[in-house]
Amino acid sequence: MERHVLVVFPHPDDETFGTGGTIASFTKAGVPVTYACGTLGQMGRNMGKPFFATRETLSEVREKELRAACDALGIKDLRLLGLRDKTIEFEDREVIADQLLSIIEELNPSLIITHYPGFAVHPDHNALGAACVRAVEKLPVAKRPVVYGHAFARNREEFIGSPDVTIDIHDVAETKLEAVRAHRSQSENVIARFEEALKNKEAAAQFGPSMFTESFYTMKFA
Template structure:
């Protein structure tokens, strides 16, 4: 059993869309989970029509949403304070050293992050690369395992089948609850899912199929 799991993603909602079921599974086992969230997603595109936010108010809205989601997932959260859509321009070594310091304080046995180059968004790729570098820089005797999550359309063609496939069917409803805590972003994309019980059974099954498995690769530090 893991002693402590640290999740490293760049945006509020990455944790809920990407790993909510896995987080809930660990919490059910009594494993503490800490989320290191890179930014407050202040450059998020969805500000409503008519707008419910602007660039000045959106970060605070998304911070509240993040805290609410973390309560649903029963995990701690630390905000790293980087700016949305700029992580690719940060000095990677500096970000890695920042993360290394936090990891050495938290002492996780497992880190979950994005798989660099296969995570679609530049922030995902950049923070995933920095997280893996941070673990690489740690003393090998203290180094946690890393699960890297790829989300690009072609990742299986290049990387092969994932090493870990978590069936999170039992946590599906709770995962949806966490996703919808991020209402400012999820409403536009997943508005229909809020009433999933009223949708046709085929649509319900498609939604559950898409969201009831979470895939990860074990990062190999020997290569």
């Protein structure tokens, strides 16, 4: 049983699409989960289908969606880091690492879930994941939590092998779906596929492995 789980991702919906089932599994078991969300995704391209958000209102819309998704997943503690969407790679990594280190020292989590630097596709994913890893490196070795890296670049297994942690989320798939629905501006184009995948195995197989399993790499430190 984990003591406390800290999730560190840059965008509203990162916590849901890739790791929502894992988070729900922890909260269902009574493990507290804190989500440190880097940005409000204000530069995202999806505005709903049909559109119901604009560039000016998107940050407000996505924050409301994020809070609803956190409620669905059982996340009681949401920390907004206040970073700017699509610019994290240009920020001072040490400054962000120190911001995360402060949260880590406050919460003393036994597990951190973040993006695997270099293998998480989006520059914001890779940059915040790297800052999170740097924050953990600043801790004494004996006080470092386990860190799971979420990687989904197509070449990941060529360079870092197969994931060493796979979590079955069948029991919380409906909870994950509720969180997906909460991120309406980002999910309306895929929600029908999620719903169909829950109904039959063939649709689930076509959707991909993340429907009922979520996989991670245990990060290694020097």
